[in-house]
Amino acid sequence: MTVAVEVHELVKRYPKSRSNAVDGLSFQVRAGEVFGLLGPNGAGKTTTVGILTTRVEPTGGKAVVAGVDVAADPVAARRKVAVVPQRVNLDRSLNSRQNLIWHATYHGVARAERRRLADELLERMGLTDKAKARVDDLSGGQAQRLMIARALIHKPEVLFLDEPSTGLDPQARLFVHDRIDDLRSEGVTVVLTTHDMDEAEKLSDRVGVVDHGRLLTLDTPDALIRSLPGSGTVDATLRADGYEPDKISGLLSEIRGVEQVERISPDGADELRLRLYVASEPAGLLGPIAQALHEQRIPVNDLSLGSATLEDVFIDLTGRELR
Numbered sequence: 001m002t003v004a005v006e007v008h009e010l011v012k013r014y015p016k017s018r019s020n021a022v023d024g025l026s027f028q029v030r031a032g033e034v035f036g037l038l039g040p041n042g043a044g045k046t047t048t049v050g051i052l053t054t055r056v057e058p059t060g061g062k063a064v065v066a067g068v069d070v071a072a073d074p075v076a077a078r079r080k081v082a083v084v085p086q087r088v089n090l091d092r093s094l095n096s097r098q099n100l101i102w103h104a105t106y107h108g109v110a111r112a113e114r115r116r117l118a119d120e121l122l123e124r125m126g127l128t129d130k131a132k133a134r135v136d137d138l139s140g141g142q143a144q145r146l147m148i149a150r151a152l153i154h155k156p157e158v159l160f161l162d163e164p165s166t167g168l169d170p171q172a173r174l175f176v177h178d179r180i181d182d183l184r185s186e187g188v189t190v191v192l193t194t195h196d197m198d199e200a201e202k203l204s205d206r207v208g209v210v211d212h213g214r215l216l217t218l219d220t221p222d223a224l225i226r227s228l229p230g231s232g233t234v235d236a237t238l239r240a241d242g243y244e245p246d247k248i249s250g251l252l253s254e255i256r257g258v259e260q261v262e263r264i265s266p267d268g269a270d271e272l273r274l275r276l277y278v279a280s281e282p283a284g285l286l287g288p289i290a291q292a293l294h295e296q297r298i299p300v301n302d303l304s305l306g307s308a309t310l311e312d313v314f315i316d317l318t319g320r321e322l323r
């Protein structure tokens with residue numbers, strides 16, 4: 001196995017901060033895989049990507065991309081990686097095509113090659129008709145695609161995408177997802193950070209879940225889901241005013257076939273939403289669940305079936321909902 005990214009005991013503490021944004025993080029990304037770094041806001045994902053792309057200086061530990069230690073040789077590292085940041089940072093004084101050509105020039109791409117590459121990437125990103133458009137006239141999705149084109153212009157070995165589809169409409173999001181799949185087929189290593197479980201599950205070969213700057217778990221989405229106590233779920237939405245949530249959870253967890261009960265509604269919400277992880281066919285448990293609630297005179301607004309997802313892995317690890 002060739003390792004494309006190696007992070008070892010990485011630490012970042014920002015000045016005046018009381019805690020570490022990245023707190024002893026270790027993981028490896030294999031060459032050619034799409035690796036999802038998943039975690040809630042503030043987990044340390046952007047900081048980690050910042051270190052790996054030489055924009056943030058680490059406090060401790062080691063970060064290596066494509067065989068280059070980023071702290072020891074940032075110039076060499078920058079040639080091997082590219083990043084698509086969360087915020088649009090295109091040059092607003094240039095049009096789309098000029099943005100790409102300028103970037104190619106910066107990376108030392110030969111003059112004849114620059115235009116050809118720019119046009120090829122514009123076409124690949126569905127932006128040929130926007131070649132002469134000013135950055136300010138691009139939609140959010142178009143700007144995102146232009147930033148991906150720009151990132152690819154020096155043929156990086158590792159591409160970092162920071163929250164690639166935040167703020168995009170569903171169509172633009174799907175387009176970006178398809179391009180990420182294309183990159184995987186071409187053998188480009190992709191590291192994407194996201195707090196979107198569906199995105200991570202759909203795109204990533206393997207996922208590392210981080211919170212508070214630490215790695216909670218790392219595996220393929222399937223293996224993570226299989227590691228859960230139950231594979232099916234029943235969501236119970238209850239009008240719980242006057243009832244003790246913990247007591248209701250306790251009551252439901254005693255039902256045969258229910259492996260675990262997690263509360264997924266926030267404190268103080270009008271409705272209490274509980275997710276029951278079940279080992280057997282979830283439909284067969286609807287009757288016993290409804291019966292148990294009815295006997296305690298707890299009003300039920302909804303009972304619905306589901307199968308476990310990556311979101312459930314996160315809830316299982318941290319006991320709270322991500323979004």
Ligand SMILES: Nc1ncnc2c1ncn2[C@@H]1O[C@H](COP(=O)(O)OP(=O)(O)OP(=O)(O)O)[C@@H](O)[C@H]1O
Pocket residue numbers: 014015017021039040041042043044045046047048195
């Ligand atoms: N430049 C900075 N100076 C001080 N603190 C920072 C700075 N950048 C990030 N932090 C803090 O470091 C922690 C990790 O932030 P980071 O942006 O890496 O998380 P994230 O997982 O990428 O979250 P998000 O998805 O919201 O960007 C947070 O507590 C954040 O407030």
